Amino acid sequence: MYFKNWWRxxxxxxxxxxxxxxxxxxIIQCNINVFQKLVEKPRAIA
Numbered sequence: 001m002y003f004k005n006w007w008r009x010x011x012x013x014x015x016x017x018x019x020x021x022x023x024x025x026x027i028i029q030c031n032i033n034v035f036q037k038l039v040e041k042p043r044a045i046a
Contacts, residue, residue, distance in 0.1 A: 010024060
């Protein structure tokens with residue numbers, strides 16, 4: 001729930017600035033990749 005609210009606020013704040021939007025999307029994608037790796041590691045160990 002918190003992530004959805006944060007994402008909506010991020011979209012609102014970046015609607016007027018496409019360059020920042022692209023930068024944020026790239027950062028978010030990197031964070032998602034790191035998060036997925038962190039989530040997958042415990043499963044692999046278990």
